[in-house]
Amino acid sequence: MKVDTRSLRQALIIEGINVSKCFLNGCKKQDNIEIHHIVPQKAKQLVRFNINDTNNLIPLCKNSSQYCREN
Numbered sequence: 001m002k003v004d005t006r007s008l009r010q011a012l013i014i015e016g017i018n019v020s021k022c023f024l025n026g027c028k029k030q031d032n033i034e035i036h037h038i039v040p041q042k043a044k045q046l047v048r049f050n051i052n053d054t055n056n057l058i059p060l061c062k063n064s065s066q067y068c069r070e071n
């Protein structure tokens with residue numbers, strides 16, 4: 001299931017999280033920011049919490065989210 005990124009972004013904004021900059025330590029990129037799931041969506045069935053909860057979401061730039069996916 002494809003989640004609407006805009007609503008995830010909106011949820012983070014409501015929590016007071018700045019979604020216009022990358023949250024990875026030392027990364028100062030402010031463009032191509034995507035909302036990244038800390039526990040990946042494919043693990044949805046394995047966890048007891050809502051995968052789209054703001055606690056499981058983090059704004060990351062394209063490079064950083066690629067890095068998180070590969071490691």
Ligand SMILES: [Zn+2]
Nearest residue numbers: 022027061064
């Ligand atoms: Zn980054």
